[in-house]
Amino acid sequence: MSGQGRVDVEVESKRPDESSRGKAHANTCPGCGSHYRDEELAQTLRVCPQCAHHFPVTARDRVDQLVDPGSFVEEDSELRSADPLGFFDLRPYTERLAEAEVATGLGDAVVCGAAAIEDEGCRLAVMDFAFMGGSMGSVVGEKFARACESAAAAGVPLVSVAASGGARMQEGILALMQLPKTVCAIEELHESGSALLSVLTHPTTGGVLASYASLGDVVLAEPGALMSFAGPRVVAQTTREKLPDDFGLAESNYRFGHLDAIVPRGELRPTLARLLRLFGKA
Amino acid sequence: MSGQGRVDVEVESKRPDESSRGKAHANTCPGCGSHYRDEELAQTLRVCPQCAHHFPVTARDRVDQLVDPGSFVEEDSELRSADPLGFFDLRPYTERLAEAEVATGLGDAVVCGAAAIEDEGCRLAVMDFAFMGGSMGSVVGEKFARACESAAAAGVPLVSVAASGGARMQEGILALMQLPKTVCAIEELHESGSALLSVLTHPTTGGVLASYASLGDVVLAEPGALMSFAGPRVVAQTTREKLPDDFGLAESNYRFGHLDAIVPRGELRPTLARLLRLFGKA
Amino acid sequence: MRLRERLSKLGGMKLLRGTKLSGELERLQDQLDRLRSEPTAEEIWRSVELARHQDRPYTLDYVERIFGEFFELHGDRGRADDPALVTGLGKLDDNTVVLVGHQKGRDLKERTKRNFGMAYPEGYRKAMRAMALADRHGFPLITMIDTPGAYPGVAAEQHGQGGAIARSQAAMARLSVPTIACVIGEGGSGGAVAVAVADRVLMQEHSIYSVISPEGCAAILWRDAAEARKAAAAFKPDAAHCLELGVIDAIVAEPEGGAHMDADAAAALLKQGILTALEELDGLDPAERRRQRRAKYRAMGVLASA
Amino acid sequence: MRLRERLSKLGGMKLLRGTKLSGELERLQDQLDRLRSEPTAEEIWRSVELARHQDRPYTLDYVERIFGEFFELHGDRGRADDPALVTGLGKLDDNTVVLVGHQKGRDLKERTKRNFGMAYPEGYRKAMRAMALADRHGFPLITMIDTPGAYPGVAAEQHGQGGAIARSQAAMARLSVPTIACVIGEGGSGGAVAVAVADRVLMQEHSIYSVISPEGCAAILWRDAAEARKAAAAFKPDAAHCLELGVIDAIVAEPEGGAHMDADAAAALLKQGILTALEELDGLDPAERRRQRRAKYRAMGVLASA
Numbered sequence A, B: 001m002s003g004q005g006r007v008d009v010e011v012e013s014k015r016p017d018e019s020s021r022g023k024a025h026a027n028t029c030p031g032c033g034s035h036y037r038d039e040e041l042a043q044t045l046r047v048c049p050q051c052a053h054h055f056p057v058t059a060r061d062r063v064d065q066l067v068d069p070g071s072f073v074e075e076d077s078e079l080r081s082a083d084p085l086g087f088f089d090l091r092p093y094t095e096r097l098a099e100a101e102v103a104t105g106l107g108d109a110v111v112c113g114a115a116a117i118e119d120e121g122c123r124l125a126v127m128d129f130a131f132m133g134g135s136m137g138s139v140v141g142e143k144f145a146r147a148c149e150s151a152a153a154a155g156v157p158l159v160s161v162a163a164s165g166g167a168r169m170q171e172g173i174l175a176l177m178q179l180p181k182t183v184c185a186i187e188e189l190h191e192s193g194s195a196l197l198s199v200l201t202h203p204t205t206g207g208v209l210a211s212y213a214s215l216g217d218v219v220l221a222e223p224g225a226l227m228s229f230a231g232p233r234v235v236a237q238t239t240r241e242k243l244p245d246d247f248g249l250a251e252s253n254y255r256f257g258h259l260d261a262i263v264p265r266g267e268l269r270p271t272l273a274r275l276l277r278l279f280g281k282a
Numbered sequence C, D: 001m002r003l004r005e006r007l008s009k010l011g012g013m014k015l016l017r018g019t020k021l022s023g024e025l026e027r028l029q030d031q032l033d034r035l036r037s038e039p040t041a042e043e044i045w046r047s048v049e050l051a052r053h054q055d056r057p058y059t060l061d062y063v064e065r066i067f068g069e070f071f072e073l074h075g076d077r078g079r080a081d082d083p084a085l086v087t088g089l090g091k092l093d094d095n096t097v098v099l100v101g102h103q104k105g106r107d108l109k110e111r112t113k114r115n116f117g118m119a120y121p122e123g124y125r126k127a128m129r130a131m132a133l134a135d136r137h138g139f140p141l142i143t144m145i146d147t148p149g150a151y152p153g154v155a156a157e158q159h160g161q162g163g164a165i166a167r168s169q170a171a172m173a174r175l176s177v178p179t180i181a182c183v184i185g186e187g188g189s190g191g192a193v194a195v196a197v198a199d200r201v202l203m204q205e206h207s208i209y210s211v212i213s214p215e216g217c218a219a220i221l222w223r224d225a226a227e228a229r230k231a232a233a234a235f236k237p238d239a240a241h242c243l244e245l246g247v248i249d250a251i252v253a254e255p256e257g258g259a260h261m262d263a264d265a266a267a268a269l270l271k272q273g274i275l276t277a278l279e280e281l282d283g284l285d286p287a288e289r290r291r292q293r294r295a296k297y298r299a300m301g302v303l304a305s306a
């Protein structure tokens, strides 16, 4: 139940359930039904060799896929969520947090640090959907804002890889305030002259889409990634209409002008390297 | 044939032909067929009392309708169009200009000056469609730019009332350059802290719509006014589709978000006065 | 208790900035007095009900009571005019301000037209146009927040709801003019914060400001939308808690029984709150005001450490 | 002859601004040498034909020859991605620039997709997004103009074609970065000038820049579209006349017979023109550069007096 933090969106059930990561069927391709071992998928960056379905990637794996070997230096890993509201639903928030930390080995839903991609320096902020549905509370907002400041101080671009169900409702209004907090941090980043390169992966929804993930100087997405402010289930319930087949998917968003490019995972590292060279200070 | 200057748009023929102004049927309402004498229409600001059709208004009449009596001081009335290209089609450009001046009593298609509306100081730039279809050449651009500068110098808003078929093709590329010229003048006006209030009357099309007329801090239009970049005939020929009944009309433009309000002629003076108070320096 | 901390810090400071600071001190003391005790679950739910009360004054009810002259601005200059978000120019006493506010409908027809105050991306684009106008002319920006949330529809998503909300916040973070946001009813999620990134955020006593609706939260965490009361008690969307958490700057009192009992009185109190806030901001250098605005949001959240 | 006037004025000035001015002098002298005699009606018509030649290099043909790395930016962040106007980031030697350019299609399929280089308002909104990016990061803006005009369609009008063209010009008038516009084919009316309000406007030798198409002008004034040659001779859309009238800043030579005879050579010449223009602009204070840009347009036109 580690996905219970997400609020703005219910992720479509045809996608593999993140909460079952590690179980056998997590490596069954929802696109073509093929079965894989972890090692097989790792070799293809967790993209199905048969049908090109993009399986979820943990934050740590994503960092490994993108950066020059050995170049990543994590920052702010000591930050942990507090429980400002003493939030308790069917279970206490603190218990969900502890469980998520055990399950993922992460302190919260984003991993940040300094890195190089094809020798171009940058800062990274990579989300992990497995940590409470990639929900954004105070820690995610804080780490993202610090990543902006770190990038600004170093005069390098910030590369953001998002995967989020939205704001973390267990932190109440403070979770919502992470939207303007990250937005303000990007304003300062931009005024320092540095760029934000934003990559949207499946799913990027709710408060994260409605704040920093949409504000990249360049916005990229992985094929098939769901990116919507409201989730398909909420939209279907509200409007009582049948949704288009590609509702909220990267392909639809590209057509409607919200993305610069859809980049298959195998091309992500060279694409980011090219953008880092273009945004780098000569 | 004084309408022959317009280039970007052919004004719909269901509208009264401007070239026939002064002849009897110019006062026949195209909306309901009623006939009026000049004095009758003058009393209603040239709006049909039966069906509210808005008849065309000359620049001089428009000024009289809008400003406090006796407050208008014309500026730059001595400017005349040159003939930089020695343009000659079926007739020389110079001949068309001379004819338009005789027919309208105007030096060119715009009348500019200082005025007060309900005691609020402003500058006015009012076009006259009867002068070569309200086409914009060097003089219209220059007078509009000077009106911006005059408004900026006085620290008052500029009120623009447009009526134009577009750029004046007899001045070739220099006519097109009046678009960026007026746009740049508005930038300077805005940087001085003054506002542009833009009123679109039938018709405002082509180069005037694609430059200063669209850049008002507030954009108003008279009911039924055609405002489109390309004229209905050109669009119909290009796309070979039937046009919507309200194609390009103020009502359609309001619905699509391009207008702040549609203001019947009788309400234009108080509406502008209200806006002048809102934009005036306290 | 963030507010108490801030107050004691301010109290210990020399009055370097003169009377403005003492005004702020006074406001904080006044606000603190309102927080004698934490609202109970019942009180929180009462605010939820009052914030959504069918007779509660809406943005345009306040506009006609607070502003002298008013001129509504329509259209996003792209595709549409969204009636769920109104924008306009108004006279606040002798000064011109720009108004941006959600607008719910009073009767069924108007509710449908206004889409229950749920804006499309076009609404936020219209708001950004009004913000640009405010900045160009140095008019303060006043926003009024009253929405269940941004509209969750197919077209709204296709037209870029998430991006529009993000960009509207960025636009507010960038403004040079003084900005005041007033939560006057439901401050629902992203659709609310899109127009609430301000130098001063005021909340009416019985309004709510929340990351999700009580029903939505209950449906997800309790798996039963009917548990909305429990959810509201848990995530605390009431004004007192928002003030306590440092999310808003001041609570604006309502007439006894709620704003709907006396719209004129509610408007007078709101106007006073806006004027006081503007006065506090007056005289600050625009760049410094923007710096403080961003720093305020930058500091929001509660953190722990491993 | 505006150019001759300007040249003699520059020649008489002390070289206060140093070498930059002598570079400009040299450029003007060079340009003037091209204008020994006024183009004839036949030469003007030949330019019309060459500017529209089906094998003429288009924006993306120049992009791949002029820029090192290139990344295309898509979408207006509102409703659509208009393929008739391409935007992107490119490396011009060692410097990053932003590119905005009309794009016609080479074969029937691409022509349809690109709408023959006729942009919708969405295209101009994408262009404005690219301009904002350029300004934010200090990247010079290079535009390439090659369009019969903005698309005259129902949806294009409904989405605000006139306003989009006006706002795109305003955006260019506001930029702090150096801006170079290159007319590389048809510079058709408002759709062209929307992205051509620049510090330096270059025109390829056989491109055209005009207020209306020859056919459109003939249809109105001669009441016969077949009189297009006469119309072109009358309104003079060729590069030499545009230079003479002070509308453009320089003519860029094409290979013998026209750019389509040797795209590589045409690209090399165009690149040299861009680099020279950027060099002239380099070192100017951004506010002064913008002032000069606006002053240049402010002065365009020819007037008489009663």
Ligand SMILES: [Zn+2]
Binding pocket: A029, A030, A031, A032, A033, A034, A048, A049, A050, A051, A052, A053
């Ligand atoms: Zn597969």
Ligand SMILES: [Zn+2]
Binding pocket: B029, B030, B031, B032, B033, B034, B048, B049, B050, B051, B052, B053
């Ligand atoms: Zn009638």
